Amino acid sequence: MIHQNKPSLDQPPTLQISNISPPNPDADACTDVINSISWLPSVVYWTLVLYPWLQRSSETRAQAALRLQPNRPKRLPRLRDPKASRLWTAEAVKAKPRGGPSKKSTSLDLRSPILVASSSHPQMSNQAWDLVVELLDGSGTPGCQGPGTCGPAHLPGAYDIGSRVPRDADRNRLKHSTVKGSRVPRDADRNRLKHSTVKGSRVPRDADRNRLKHSTVKGSSSHAVECRVTQIDRNRLKHSTVKGSFSHAVERRVTQIGSRVPRDADRNRLKHSTVKGSSSHAVECRVAQIGRQLTARFELSDAQEAEADELRCFVLSQRAAGKNAHEGPTGASAEASGRKAELPLPAICFLFMDPVLKGSATKNDEYTFLDGSEAGGSSASSPPVKELTRRCNRLLAGVLSAGVKELQGVQVTQGQPMLAVYPGDGARYGRHLDASADRGDNGRVLTMILYLNPFWREEHGGSLRLFESLGDKAGTEVSPLHGRLLGFLCKDRCPHEVLPAWADRGAVTVWYYDGDRLTERCSGGEDNLKGIFEGG
Ligand SMILES: O=C(O)CCC(=O)C(=O)O
Ligand SMILES: [Fe+2]
CATH class of the missing domain: 2.60.120.620 (q2cbj1_9rhob like domain)
Known part of the structure; x- marks a missing residue:
């Protein structure tokens, strides 16, 4: 006769064969079955032991080397060292x-x-x-x-920076701010922005930032915050009276803002930085630069970049x-x-x-x-x-x-x-x-x-x-x-x-x-x- 234990949460159910006399034909049949397969565990055991051994002895040396190679890289290493990026050599x-x-x-x-x-x-x-x-x-x-x-x-x-510390060149450029180069909005752009009816700077305002910080965006990872800020920026732009506001400069600024919310570390670094005369504009430019530096990108020429921006x-x-x-x-x-x-x-x-x-x-x-x-x-x-x-x-x-x-x-x-x-x-x-x-x-x-x-x-x-x-x-x-x-x-x-x-x-x-x-x-x-x- 076969009894099944009452299952409990701690113990899985098990099967038991009871030894009841007078002789029970059911129990005899079960015992016969068990006796007839009693050799099975040892066969399984030896198969497990012997199979890998047999397999190894038949594999080629090359196969063995592959198998033994520790931590084979699964993907291309990320290049951090700018010099390493000179891998584009003829060789x-x-x-x-x-x-x-x-x-x-x-x-x-x-x-x-x-x-x-x-x-x-x-x-x-x-x-x-x-x-x-x-x-x-x-x-x-x-x-x-x-x-x-x-x-x-x-x-x-x-252009693979890997570090957020601004390069000297960037820092000097800012310090002596004749603001050369395409990363900083041109005067015309700046004026357009200044006199636009989009009030204030487009760098998210403290209010926004606080709103986000204390917002109900649960689990506000910096990513979620970043997404929300982008949304706020986008809405502000959408409802702004800057007509056709996808002008180059505006779009560019939005992208800059959308691409990065400066982390506290960046913000503090900027605040206490040696960038003299840190007007909010200069800070903004630096933030944009940092944003760019954090961005995986190519060193396109100014013309190429302008063309791609325009597109x-x-x-x-x-x-x-x-x-x-x-x-x-x-x-x-x-x-x-x-x-x-x-x-x-x-x-x-x-x-x-x-x-x-x-x-x-x-x-x-x-x-x-x-x-x-x-x-x-x-x-x-x-x-x-x-x-x-x-x-x-x-x-x-x-x-x-x-x-x-x-x-x-x-x-x-x-x-x-x-x-x-x-x-x-x-x-x-x-x-x-x-x-x-x-x-x-x-x-x-x-x-x-x-x-x-x-x-x-x-x-x-x-x-x-x-x-x-x-x-x-x-x-x-x-x-x-x-x-x-x-x-x-x-x-x-x-x-x-x-x-x-x-x-x-x-x-x-x-x-x-x-x-x-x-x-x-x-x-x-x-x-x-x-x-x-x-x-x-
Ligand atoms: O934008 C891409 O990278 C690919 C888009 C694509 O696969 C498609 O439009 O068929
Ligand atoms: Fe496709």
Whole structure:
């Protein structure tokens, strides 16, 4: 007979076999079963002991070395030492495996500005280097002596501060404040701000700060506070009488403010600093500088930066003008972002990856395609957009001339640029393909994205995560740094996702289409166009 103990909270139920006479046929049967399997525990024990031993004795030395290697790095180390960022040397590029895509995407060296992961065009990286330089610089970089000589070593170095202590140069600049350089608002901007009807400085006022400190935003982490301050700033701007308040200066100030709330340490440092004559303006400038220093960014030239800033303003102004659309399916945006791997250096990545992905993804961005009806006419009237497409096209010409097999025979056609903003409330875009049969084959073959986020910081998330295969869980993250251009072949390959963004994240995407496919689609009815001008 089998009794089951009464289960209690402390003790799990157990089975007992009682020894009741006269002989009970049930109990006999159970005893037989137990006797017949009494050898089982010892077999299990010996299997556990022997299996690893057998396995080890059959593994190769290489396998053993891998297994024994302690703490194998799982991701690229974050570069803190500015000198380390000079990894863009010719050697670094040469050392890059050229034989084809790496097996693990996390081992791809995204620290180099170009990444070519395809065996089909081994020459491409050199050619693309020259183009990249041109793209970033328009006219080439000093020290670049014609084709073949522009390499990573010629590109401007990265700006990876890691410490908040202002550099002497910055401090002196402030001290003797003739305020040179583009980081400080120009007089005109300053006056506009001063005489604007937005009262007071846009640095959050004490009242705001206190309100936040004692606010009901529970668990007010500095992040939550920062988000609230950004909101307050945004509202103040929204309701301000500064018409068309996305002017460059205003936008810039808001971004500065939104990107950082000076922490107490910073504030105190500023208060007691040797920056003489610390007018609130000077303090504000320093705060902005610190904000910038905390920001992972490239050392763009003033011209490049101005161009990227202008583009960002344009993107935001279109959004403010109510042009942007949302597209479903949307989903909860506050999903935890995955791995955070900051890529501190500029990257133009050409990734050629394989797999196919089906289904639709959560998508919270706001976007608009330029269609010629935007303020002032076509994109020709937005010089920075025109300049961007011109450069993308030149880059593409180089890509094509490098004989990328996936694009051979394709009549590549440039689409209208798409301006996108991911609101900084955790907006994201789930894993998807930009073009696949599943989406009605929208004809896209190549994606180029320029990121426009001058104050992007690691904690803002919002990285683009590219997957090498459907089974690839980790992927490779590219943070949306100001001025970074990313390109990848997108037809039936290269699934990617945008991780939740915690600051407004701007980008312009230019898709290139298979012209024949486009003609085919356009010659049909309205329905045939579905998916062609569709975000992502
Ligand atoms: O902005 C990005 O990084 C990518 C956006 C995207 O994947 C898309 O719009 O299809
Ligand atoms: Fe996409």
